[in-house]
Amino acid sequence: MADAPVATKVVSADYQPQEFEQDWQARWRETKLYKTVEEESNRKTFYCLDFFPYPSGDGLSVGHCHNYIPTDVISRQMRMRGYNVLHPMGWDAFGLPAENRARDTGISPRLTVDQNTDNYRRQLDLIGCSFDWDREIDSSSPEYYKFTQWLFLLIHRRGLAYKSKGQQWWCPSCETILANEQVHDGRCWRCESLVEKKSLEQWYFKITDYADRLLDDLEKIDWPESTKEMQRNWIGRSEGTEAVFLTEAGDELRVFTTRADTLFGATFMVLAPEHELVDKLTKPEQKEAVDRYVAAAARTDDTERQSAEREKTGVFTGSYAVNPVNDEHIPIWIADYVLATYGTGAIMAVPAHDQRDFEFAQKFGLDVRVVVQPPDDVDWAVADAYEGEGTLVNSGDFDGETSTIGGEKITEWLEERELGGAKVQYRMRDWLISRQRYWGAPIPMVKCPKCGWVEMPTPQLPVLLPEVDDFQPTGDGRSPLAKVGSFMATTCPTCKGPAERETDTMDTFACSSWYFLRFADPHNDGLPFDLGKARYWLPVDLYVGGSEHATMHLIYARFWTKVIKDAMLIDFNEPFTMLRHQGMVLAPDGSRMSKSRGNVITPDEMVEKFGVDALRVYELFMGPFDQDISWNTEGIPGARRWLVRVWNLLLDRVEQGSEPLPVAQAEPELTRWINRVVKRAGEDIDALKFNTMIAYFMEFTNWLYKVYSPELAATETWQKAREQFLLVLAPVAPHLAEEIWERWGREYSVHQQEWPEFDESLIHEETFTLVVQVNGRVRDTIEASVALDEDGARELALASDRVQQFLDGRDVKLVKYVPGRLINVVVG
């Protein structure tokens, strides 16, 4: 530019957020600005919930804020839009870290947890979250776990809780049993220790009874497809056939297969080493080898045992079974590639059509018989199993059928002879909920020598967690509660004789399986929640948290909801109508933030340097809400800079823009701008596209800085526009908005104002930039009326010198006109 640039003049820039942010927070607290209004039937409700946090001693990082700030923005905006909003917070306060600390230091987890929750609450307030603290809940308080126990009994009474002995995952570091969902790659989900197997009597919830509903109802909820898919895979519904083989001794051996069409190809059977018939089927001459193998399998680390890469191992029992379809006598083997916990713990092995069976047959020299002929176009030599479909051969009367039809017919054949039939199998196992730990909700059951397991009557709840000084587990696989005589000794509720309490506590995922219901009625003494209040607020409209809970909390909570629905305490099947996952915030180098790495960035330090609103804006602006992203502290000054610009603009500290427009021109453009901004803000918040919303706000700000003039500032259009702009900014930068609102002399509080409306008719412009393409390449742009029709556009385009240059005298073959956008002239 030849002329000296005209700088936008700013009178003074004294945006000092640290001077007023804390004061506003105090005032919001004092005036109970975010108090949830009790039920008002005439208002639409909106329940916006964050995942129930475990109050860790490390406090919140800027990563956690990436969850809480967006939900806060939505809650604030929904309040302004007139919704009755429930936006509560509480603590998933039972759990291992506090207890491990107690074990190591002797400090009661109660103290640790209270300190941690105080810190969490302080930090959540610090970043300007608008929680109604009057509804705060703490899952480790007797007032809460009383009802976790109440609901345990409800589940028990409905026949969905049972105690059973079996091989279970044991975390040696946490000294407790874990559920399947809580073991990842053979390691404890919390402490990453390698887990071991331990045989203990454990409490289970029959979540498998709900497998089909958990699967089918996924269709009804607005959740990320990836999460739904993970749950589908986790549930692992598999439709197949059960077939009964009889051993030569007459014992039934049931197997499950998804390939009934290959039944004639079964050349041996395999039992899991833990199968109950192993001993019975083992012939004396095989006993030594079998015993050795079974013992070795029990010792083998399960991660290794379940690795598909590992070479197959196994041993022959000496017994034979009879294939029901062809009366063939086939050997029964034992091998650890068959899992005791899936299906029946036994399989028919079809080496020609199952790679695992094939490998096993190769190693032990067992027969391989082809019963499915691949289609002609498949090039298959018998060096591998053929697992595809085809035409049945060597299958008696079923020869010539396709795999699909043949499989169905074989299943029918079995059914008619009562030798099996269609069967559905699930990968999901029942939920193991007992934990051999102190810091959890005691399982409200009593073991009576006469009556067996007896429920505690609900009037006697809660079963209080006793205070102890010794947090060391017993060492024999029981919780520290087993050492507390006063807790253990009780009377049987049924026969009044002496009895013992259950010493296990519940998995903390039990606590978090119903907390969203408690928020509807957090102080109810007599019931977990009032039915009417639950109906008023639930289900949760928007639920936000990390995707790491896809197959843990998010499946357990759905299960409890369905059980509670079946007990007719609520009238909905799904707790969370809409679920979204915020992206994970990584350290600047792309690694996870963790205290051990020493790379945790806290909101405290960011707020001190840049102010709360700058932190909020940056968190929203840094990238798409649901995408993982590395933290970059360099970016915050940009957010702060923008807030300074907004501050100066809205407080009339700008004198003159760099290219001021005459009022006559600026006013209508300003009207269009502000209406577009309001519209965009609403749309982007609804779509959780906070980053583009902020970007648009910035564009608007930049435009204003350019065209600003004292004359424009004197117009009513400006007065109205700046007010609307402040209102849409309020959820994003609540402190700045409140401060400016007050400096404008308006009545407290900006957060109780209505969300502005936009007028679609004021958004449209009279002209647009017509993009002129020749053969799909942009060659010119022409300002044109929005009313321009195709003929007019064609005329305009052909009149362009630039276009003529590229036409180069060639014939126009085709003209494509997109009204209001572009015209493409195609020449040959």
Next chain:
RNA sequence: GCCGAAGUGGCGGAACGGAAGACGCGCUGGUCUCAAAAACCAGUGGGGUAACACCCGUGCGGGUUCGAAUCCCGCCUUCGGCACCA
């Protein structure tokens, strides 16, 4: 191996099938200043030009279309989940 998500400037990222790179960071130049910072103004994908023009560009290879970052097919890479589940 299976399932899911994603590959766009130096960086974070925008883009109803219609001007690729909005917005921000960083960088460069300028205004102001004794100076610096801050603030403000301008520029900033690559090649090319004095400046235009023009050419090339959204992981790779094809295809559909007047027109593809966007849709289809086949690959590659990264991340997340599951994995001997019969």
